[in-house]
Amino acid sequence: MIDELNHRVNNTLTTVQSVAIHSFRSAGSAQEFYDAFMARLHNLSDIHSLLRGTTWEDVLLSAIIKQTLAPYATASGVRQQRFELTGADFWLAPTSAAVLGMVFHELATNAAKYGALSVASGTVAISSTVDRDSDTPVAVINWAERGGPPLRLPDRTGFGTRLIEYGMPRELHGEAVLSFLPSGLECCMRLPLSSGKLVPA
Amino acid sequence: MSSSLPGQLSGVRILIVEDETMIAMLLEGMLLELGCVVAGVAVSVATALEMVGGLAVHADCALLDVNLGGEAAFPVAAALCERQVPFAFVTGYGRSAIAQQYSGAPVLQKPFKREDLLALIGSIVRG
Numbered sequence: 001m002i003d004e005l006n007h008r009v010n011n012t013l014t015t016v017q018s019v020a021i022h023s024f025r026s027a028g029s030a031q032e033f034y035d036a037f038m039a040r041l042h043n044l045s046d047i048h049s050l051l052r053g054t055t056w057e058d059v060l061l062s063a064i065i066k067q068t069l070a071p072y073a074t075a076s077g078v079r080q081q082r083f084e085l086t087g088a089d090f091w092l093a094p095t096s097a098a099v100l101g102m103v104f105h106e107l108a109t110n111a112a113k114y115g116a117l118s119v120a121s122g123t124v125a126i127s128s129t130v131d132r133d134s135d136t137p138v139a140v141i142n143w144a145e146r147g148g149p150p151l152r153l154p155d156r157t158g159f160g161t162r163l164i165e166y167g168m169p170r171e172l173h174g175e176a177v178l179s180f181l182p183s184g185l186e187c188c189m190r191l192p193l194s195s196g197k198l199v200p201a
Numbered sequence: 202m203s204s205s206l207p208g209q210l211s212g213v214r215i216l217i218v219e220d221e222t223m224i225a226m227l228l229e230g231m232l233l234e235l236g237c238v239v240a241g242v243a244v245s246v247a248t249a250l251e252m253v254g255g256l257a258v259h260a261d262c263a264l265l266d267v268n269l270g271g272e273a274a275f276p277v278a279a280a281l282c283e284r285q286v287p288f289a290f291v292t293g294y295g296r297s298a299i300a301q302q303y304s305g306a307p308v309l310q311k312p313f314k315r316e317d318l319l320a321l322i323g324s325i326v327r328g
Contacts, residue, residue, distance in 0.1 A: 003294055007268065010293025011221060014312040018227035025230075095270070099222045167222040171244050 012048075015098075016041065022159040039109060040102070043068060047101040051094050058091040060201055061100065061141070065126060068104040072117050082117060087128040089201040090139055096197040099168050103176075106160030107143050107187055114152055115185050116145035122184075123147055136194040138174070145184030153180070172197050209319055211236035213326050216260035218242075218249045218277055219291070220269045224311070228264060228291070231315045237322070245269050249277040253284060262325050263288040264309070267298050275300045287325045 019040045027033035046067050050059050062085060069083055092100060108117065108124075116122030124145050131138045155161065161178065164187060169175045174191035191198060215237050219225040229239050241258040243249035246269050252258040263281050265274045265288050274290075278300075281288045289307040290299055296308055309321050 003298065006295065007293040007298075010311040011224065014227065014293070015221065015223040017312045018223040018230075021227060021230060095221060102223070162226070163222070167226050170225070170242060171220065171222045173244075 015044070019044070026159050036109075040105065043101060043105040044098070046070075047098055051097060056094055058093055058199070059097045061090040061092055061097075061128065061198070064092065064097050064101045065104055068101050069108055072108045072112055082123055084123065084125045085127075086125070088130055088139070090128070090198040091201050092198050093196075096172060099163075099171050103164050103168050103189075104143075106163055107185075110160055111145055111148070111185070114149075116148035119148060121147045130193070130200060131190070134192075136192050139189075139191045139193055139198055139200075141189040141191070143185075143187040145186070148184045151180045151182075151185060208236040210322055210326070212238060213322060214238045214240040214259060214261045215322065216240045216243070216249075216252065216258055216263040216286070218263060218269065218274060219266040220244045221266075224266070228318075231318050234315065235319055235322070243277075246272045246274060246276055249274070250280055253277065253280040253286070260286055262286065262322055264291050265289070267292040267294055273300070275303065278303050278306070289321055289325060 020037055023033055023037040023040060027036060047064065050063055050067055065085060073082055111117040111122070111124060116124055122145065124143060126141070126143050128139060128141045131140050164176050165178060169189070169191075172191045173195040174189060176187060176189040179186045179188070193199065210232075213236070215232050217225055217228050217232075217239060219228060219242070225242050225244070229242065232239055240260040241252050243252050249269075253263075263277075263286055265277055267274050267290055278288060289309055290303070291309045291311060291313070292298060293311040295310065296304070299306065299308065307321055307325065309317060
């Protein structure tokens with residue numbers, strides 16, 4: 001019991017260390033570091049609150065998305081629906097919930113800085129389905145921004161990009177592709193259900 | 202961050218066995234700064250065994266998380282012993298969680314500093 005607690009605390013501290021170092025590397029100034037690090041830390045804390053609520057059992061993908069996007073749900077001063085969440089829902093194991101929460105946090109902060117959430121009229125549609133045509137069923141989760149300003153070229157080496165296209169898919173045995181389309185940024189994640197890391201709800 | 206460390210382990214090939222994304226990314230970043238080559242990252246016992254057993258990956262040294270999504274990493278340690286690839290455990294549990302037959306292997310306690318990683322790998326690859 002105590003061993004398990006020590007393990008969890010040490011892993012969490014190491015995760016925070018990793019978040020701090022990655023935020024430090026990609027920040028242009030002390031203020032930028034502070035803002036990015038604190039936002040990521042609060043996101044981790046929000047996800048932990050959700051997991052604590054389930055006594056560290058599985059949580060729904062929709063709950064993770066809503067929790068992570070809550071700070072961005074209203075346009076600056078304007079109450080309006082910024083997100084449309086449709087489709088199938090999934091149960092996520094705690095570590096899968098944590099990494100997907102971080103992915104949605106990176107997508108949302110990027111959208112708030114440069115994409116659809118940087119203007120009052122922009123929206124994001126998040127949809128999920130199960131693709132049963134593949135050899136094994138795959139959860140397909142799509143993030144699509146609309147109504148944002150013209151896209152700037154992405155920083156392919158940034159932390160968010162590497163987490164989304166490389167780190168998260170490796171942990172969940174899937175793939176994720178960021179597409180910078182004229183209509184706005186899209187992120188398509190394909191995560192096989194065979195890994196047991198997410199299960200249709 | 203000190204600037205005297207980078208590149209000290211130039212070209213040393215490391216296999217990372219770690220299931221948590223942020224911790225794997227932390228290790229990768231630090232190892233690259235030290236000049237190492239990340240030979241592969243395995244997130245489960247099965248993928249690690251594939252990488253080690255199939256000789257798909259040549260590594261001078263492996264870093265093993267002890268608990269991989271609820272599975273103990275000791276079968277990976279056994280496969281590494283068979284291939285004579287030295288390894289160290291990287292764990293939040295402490296030494297008590299290491300199976301008896303691997304109690305001689307070095308242990309890096311999470312959270313760790315880059316200096317600790319440098320000293321650990323340096324001692325392994327230099328014998």
